[in-house]
Amino acid sequence: MNQAQRRDFFATLKAHNPAPTTELNYSSPFELLIAVILSAQATDVGVNKATDKLYPVANTPEKILALGVDGLKQYIKTIGLFNSKAENVIKTCKILIEQHNSQVPENREALEALPGVGRKTANVILNTVFKHPVIAVDTHIFRLSNRTGLAKGKTVRAVEDKLMKVVPKEYLLDAHHWLILHGRYVCLARKPKCDTCCVTQYCDYYRDQQRRQSRSVS
Numbered sequence: 001m002n003q004a005q006r007r008d009f010f011a012t013l014k015a016h017n018p019a020p021t022t023e024l025n026y027s028s029p030f031e032l033l034i035a036v037i038l039s040a041q042a043t044d045v046g047v048n049k050a051t052d053k054l055y056p057v058a059n060t061p062e063k064i065l066a067l068g069v070d071g072l073k074q075y076i077k078t079i080g081l082f083n084s085k086a087e088n089v090i091k092t093c094k095i096l097i098e099q100h101n102s103q104v105p106e107n108r109e110a111l112e113a114l115p116g117v118g119r120k121t122a123n124v125i126l127n128t129v130f131k132h133p134v135i136a137v138d139t140h141i142f143r144l145s146n147r148t149g150l151a152k153g154k155t156v157r158a159v160e161d162k163l164m165k166v167v168p169k170e171y172l173l174d175a176h177h178w179l180i181l182h183g184r185y186v187c188l189a190r191k192p193k194c195d196t197c198c199v200t201q202y203c204d205y206y207r208d209q210q211r212r213q214s215r216s217v218s
Contacts, residue, residue, distance in 0.1 A: 001149035010171035020177035047166030088116030140183025
């Protein structure tokens with residue numbers, strides 16, 4: 001995929017979804033931070049089911065800290081890795097209270113110092129909450145970027161770095177959400193839905209598939 005195609009690729013995604021956003025339910029930066037911590041190796045649907053019960057009871061660092069690890073587990077036990085996640089969330093709440101006046105910091109280093117928060121989670125918060133033009137590369141975006149030729153790389157960080165270089169600036173702020181949603185619902189891992197995809201004309205994978213089919217017919 002060349003740069004002109006990349007521009008058209010994102011223009012097409014924007015035309016189909018002008019205002020993309022996260023599918024995690026939240027009403028404050030803190031709620032999103034906790035939801036993203038809980039979402040590791042879990043679905044947004046599963047996280048939302050848990051937080052829809054948790055947040056009416058406890059949706060601040062002080063209130064969740066008051067639940068304690070065991071109390072928090074009762075709300076998130078349907079989510080994978082809930083034991084370690086409960087411990088990380090409680091530790092994070094304590095740090096937010098003691099070091100950040102109970103506020104989610106707008107700083108990568110401070111975010112990544114929180115238990116359960118890595119580079120991907122920090123990028124989600126920086127992008128979604130604070131509107132930083134960064135991209136959180138998850139399995140969907142990693143797969144889509146390599147498959148389409150949008151930004152090839154052997155590691156998550158390599159793909160992130162490449163995306164930051166090649167995504168046109170006017171699309172960079174929303175690129176994360178366009179890509180994750182397209183990877184989640186269209187460019188599937190086992191069987192991509194090329195027949196309903198709006199950007200096949202720019203996709204390396206689709207062109208390769210078409211060439212193979214034409215050779216097999218001839």
